[in-house]
Amino acid sequence: MGFFERFFQPSWGVHPDDHKRPAADVPLRILPPPARVYMPLHQHVGGAARPIVLVGQQVLKGQLLAEAQGNISAPIHAPVSGVVTAIGEVTAPHPSGMGFAAITIANDFRECWTELDPVEDPFALAPEEIARRTAAAGVVGLGGATFPAAVKFALGKRLAVGTLIVNGGECEPYLSSDDCVMRDFADQVIDGARIVMHAIGAREALVGIEDNKPEAIAAMRLAAAPWPEVKIRPVPARYPMGSDKQLIQTLTGKEVPADARAAEVGVLVHNVSTCAAVHQAICLGRPLVERIVTINGGAVDKPGNIMAPLGTLVDELLAFCGLKARPARLILGGPMMGTPLLHGRIPLVKGASGILAFDAREATIPPAGPCIRCGSCTKACPMGLLPLEMAARIKAGELDAAVDFKLSDCISCGCCAYVCPSHIPLVQYFSHAKGELAARERARLRTDATRRLADERIARLERDAKEKSALAARRKAERDAARAAGAAAKAQAATTEQPQGASA
Amino acid sequence: MLIAVATLALMGLALGALLGTAARYLAVAEDPIEGKLKDMLPGSQCGQCGYVGCAQAAAALARGEALPTLCPPGGKSVAEALATMLGVKLDLSAVVDDGPKLALVAEEICIGCCRCIKACPTDAIVGAAKQIHNVIREACTGCAACVDRCPTEAMSLVPVPVSLQHWIWPKPAAMATA
Numbered sequence: 001m002g003f004f005e006r007f008f009q010p011s012w013g014v015h016p017d018d019h020k021r022p023a024a025d026v027p028l029r030i031l032p033p034p035a036r037v038y039m040p041l042h043q044h045v046g047g048a049a050r051p052i053v054l055v056g057q058q059v060l061k062g063q064l065l066a067e068a069q070g071n072i073s074a075p076i077h078a079p080v081s082g083v084v085t086a087i088g089e090v091t092a093p094h095p096s097g098m099g100f101a102a103i104t105i106a107n108d109f110r111e112c113w114t115e116l117d118p119v120e121d122p123f124a125l126a127p128e129e130i131a132r133r134t135a136a137a138g139v140v141g142l143g144g145a146t147f148p149a150a151v152k153f154a155l156g157k158r159l160a161v162g163t164l165i166v167n168g169g170e171c172e173p174y175l176s177s178d179d180c181v182m183r184d185f186a187d188q189v190i191d192g193a194r195i196v197m198h199a200i201g202a203r204e205a206l207v208g209i210e211d212n213k214p215e216a217i218a219a220m221r222l223a224a225a226p227w228p229e230v231k232i233r234p235v236p237a238r239y240p241m242g243s244d245k246q247l248i249q250t251l252t253g254k255e256v257p258a259d260a261r262a263a264e265v266g267v268l269v270h271n272v273s274t275c276a277a278v279h280q281a282i283c284l285g286r287p288l289v290e291r292i293v294t295i296n297g298g299a300v301d302k303p304g305n306i307m308a309p310l311g312t313l314v315d316e317l318l319a320f321c322g323l324k325a326r327p328a329r330l331i332l333g334g335p336m337m338g339t340p341l342l343h344g345r346i347p348l349v350k351g352a353s354g355i356l357a358f359d360a361r362e363a364t365i366p367p368a369g370p371c372i373r374c375g376s377c378t379k380a381c382p383m384g385l386l387p388l389e390m391a392a393r394i395k396a397g398e399l400d401a402a403v404d405f406k407l408s409d410c411i412s413c414g415c416c417a418y419v420c421p422s423h424i425p426l427v428q429y430f431s432h433a434k435g436e437l438a439a440r441e442r443a444r445l446r447t448d449a450t451r452r453l454a455d456e457r458i459a460r461l462e463r464d465a466k467e468k469s470a471l472a473a474r475r476k477a478e479r480d481a482a483r484a485a486g487a488a489a490k491a492q493a494a495t496t497e498q499p500q501g502a503s504a
Numbered sequence: 505m506l507i508a509v510a511t512l513a514l515m516g517l518a519l520g521a522l523l524g525t526a527a528r529y530l531a532v533a534e535d536p537i538e539g540k541l542k543d544m545l546p547g548s549q550c551g552q553c554g555y556v557g558c559a560q561a562a563a564a565l566a567r568g569e570a571l572p573t574l575c576p577p578g579g580k581s582v583a584e585a586l587a588t589m590l591g592v593k594l595d596l597s598a599v600v601d602d603g604p605k606l607a608l609v610a611e612e613i614c615i616g617c618c619r620c621i622k623a624c625p626t627d628a629i630v631g632a633a634k635q636i637h638n639v640i641r642e643a644c645t646g647c648a649a650c651v652d653r654c655p656t657e658a659m660s661l662v663p664v665p666v667s668l669q670h671w672i673w674p675k676p677a678a679m680a681t682a
Contacts, residue, residue, distance in 0.1 A: 042668075092668055094668055094671070095671075095673065096666075096671040098666070098667075098671065394675075425676045428674075428675075428676045429675070429676060431673040432672060432676070435671070435672030438672075439672060442670075443579075443581045446645075447544075447582070450546045450548050450645050451546065451547035451548075453626035453627060454546075454548045454549060454626055455547075456627070457625065457626060460627070
């Protein structure tokens with residue numbers, strides 16, 4: 001931590017009204033198992049999982065449904081016991097409202113677990129074995145990024161990371177699922193963090209918790225008391241403190257360079273819920289089949305945190321908490337960076353930390369006005385970018401000019417759009433531009449691939465022609481040889497016949 | 505003074521003459537921009553632009569005989585790149601860019617004649633005589649070279665389906681007062 005930061009609040013970011021209470025103070029509730037769950041195959045960054053069960057097959061809770069495919073992927077397990085009734089398409093938690101593949105299981109309500117393989121002493125295991133078990137349990141980053149946890153372990157091990165940062169920031173307003181995990185399962189979080197430290201070979205763990213969660217800080221301090229290498233570090237409540245680059249800078253004073261990963265400055269960040277999931281995966285042998293999700297927003301009657309099986313429909317979660325009014329808008333995740341949902345028939349996924357049902361007042365979007373060049377967005381941007389300049393370029397269709405303003409460093413946190421007095425949808429401009437740039441890159445790769453294929457075809461045609469002419473030449477040679485041999489034999493016969501005839 | 509002027513004038517004349525002869529005798533046969541333009545084109549030699557192949561199309565572009573919008577499989581992105589390279593203003597209104605396309609075999613009418621396989625510039629069609637053919641999606645460029653070859657009209661172009669990974673946030677609608 002720098003000298004000035006010790007006394008002053010950081011200058012970046014915003015301080016929205018957090019709306020976390022009263023939902024955060026309501027005790028954790030457990031959702032009664034739903035009659036049907038829809039388990040999507042692609043709930044993580046990387047390749048989608050490949051189903052290994054058949055329709056009609058009986059599965060037990062925690063049984064492997066789909067295996068990881070490719071280097072960066074995660075397997076999917078059954079959140080309830082029952083019968084696989086379909087492998088088909090459900091609506092994805094995605095702003096487009098398009099579908100993706102999911103496995104549907106009809107619950108038999110027996111809650112019958114598959115055979116688990118718990119470990120007595122995780123610290124006796126080799127780091128590689130911890131990574132293998134974590135990968136097999138399908139643990140991914142539960143803060144929302146959903147990057148497979150085991151891949152990060154391997155990265156941390158390879159780059160000899162010294163510090164593990166446990167992210168308990170939870171800076172998004174309305175959300176309190178990490179808060180709930182820290183309050184109720186602090187032992188699991190600390191134990192999980194120590195297992196992760198062992199897996200990556202880190203010497204210390206810094207747990208960053210925003211100071212608007214005093215109960216969580218107290219619970220975590222109590223749980224971490226026996227372990228001096230695990231330090232609880234309250235950080236000022238400021239959005240986006242839960243973003244890894246900002247949290248690393250606040251806790252260690254190190255700045256992650258642009259285009260570099262956190263591991264390259266010697267730290268690795270894992271969310272508190274991910275640490276708890278690692279504990280469950282290693283010490284209890286349980287795969288990731290349920291999570292704590294915050295149900296909040298003006299339209300919810302009894303907001304709070306719910307422990308629910310993955311694959312539960314959003315509608316069922318909302319019905320469990322009760323609705324005061326028809327939600328004017330549904331959001332998966334937080335209000336700043338979350339994904340708008342078109343309807344509630346969308347399954348709960350691993351990365352869903354919250355589901356917000358906003359009433360009409362909360363969902364109002366004021367009409368956008370012209371940019372008055374006040375510069376508020378540049379002050380708010382935690383990455384030190386110039387959102388107004390980038391948005392103006394993107395609006396004019398000059399994507400390359402926006403890239404020159406370091407569009408690639410934008411973390412889409414939404415601070416700029418939050419402070420904008422003209423209510424310009426700045427993040428949408430940036431998301432649009434990032435998508436266009438990615439499409440352009442794909443088109444470029446495709447053109448290269450086409451050229452390679454065309455060249456290969458030309459080479460193949462040449463080779464074919466050569467082989468054909470070689471074959472023809474060989475046949476001709478053989479034929480000529482056969483003809484010559486025939487002629488020779490005839491001549492031979494003629495010469496041998498003559499003396500015979502003469503003798504006759 | 506006079507000597508200096510004369511020297512410089514003579515030097516100028518001599519060097520100018522040297523440059524003039526060098527330009528005549530050491531001239532590069534191919535327009536250097538041609539190679540660059542050729543690299544930008546898809547290189548599948550599909551012939552939809554009306555030229556024999558991509559090299560000929562690049563030559564026509566370099567001579568200024570063709571418009572940067574000549575390449576249908578390249579779409580908008582290639583047209584933009586060509587226009588920037590040539591330094592000409594681009595009129596995109598004429599480009600019918602209805603997104604990337606893929607060839608699709610109607611399996612119930614395919615007779616397995618292998619004609620499309622021979623026409624495909626990227627070897628994207630698999631099949632054998634009297635077997636139903638199929639298109640490898642990753643290799644198909646949507647150049648339509650196969651469509652006319654099919655005797656049973658089993659080949660058609662369909663838009664590439666948009667997937668979750670390829671979806672792009674729409675640009676915000678223009679602000680009323682901005």
